[in-house]
Amino acid sequence: MAIKVALGCDHNAFNMKEIIKEFLKERGYDVVDYGCYSCEAVDYPDVAFQVAKDIAANKMDRGILICGTGIGVAIAAGKVPGIRAALCHDTYSAERARKSNNAQILTMGAQIIGPELAKKIVEVWMNSEFDGGNSARKVQKIIDQEKELLKSWGNTIM
Template sequence: MSKPTVAFAADHAGFELKNLLRDELKGQGYPVVDLGTLSAESVDYPDFGRALGEAVSRGDAQFGVAVCGSGIGISIAANRIPGCRAALVHDSLSARLSRQHNDANVIALGARLIGVDTAKDCLKVFLETPFEGGRHARRVAKLGESAQ
């Protein structure tokens, strides 16, 4: 079974965590796309959140990883793109539920708020958890309606 392509994007505050998670997935055989930023120099998170949301929405990647200082700003930016469902998570339970119930296709992490081991665990759970569908599918469809 082939692994899904995962796109990564971060601002300067999330640069190091993005690179660490990207390299971790690459080492596990995941195809990855790095949308930047490519240094710790100050940049604007909306630019990277938008790029990630667009890449996932277009199908360039099946999943995305968004990282900024808190995870809040970049997730807001990604969620402005129709077809992108970014979930800010802080632990493996929120990562699992974002997939099971919300069919999230982007995980957002706050580099200043989450430890490296927790971030790795969140990403692993996120990628391994399927969407349950059923009653949740109706609700997720309504998310798409509100984005139009």
């Protein structure tokens, strides 16, 4: 069964998203396009939240989000409980995001890197798996802290 990849962007990254979508499909991944669907302005949090929610709910295996810098979608996706989104603009960071941090979402900036580098980053990230080991303890601490904070804060945040 093919890995299901949620792919989303804002208007600043529409063209790169289309390139990455074809790149993933050519490699046999099951790609679901969460938008946006043109260069018309959209708010990146709307797309990022939906991708992150579906990954947190195990409807999708991994996600790739792209905006102008990759920062906004990383911040937005990371607000969804259980999500680890990693901004990567080089292949080493992409590999470590999976192997050390078990990041389920890769974010990139279409105004920071070009499509050829983006494809290399995606390829490395998709081909990397969580190593566990000492990293498992650290990732578990993040998960435990998030659960504790959600429980103790309840509805009192902002």
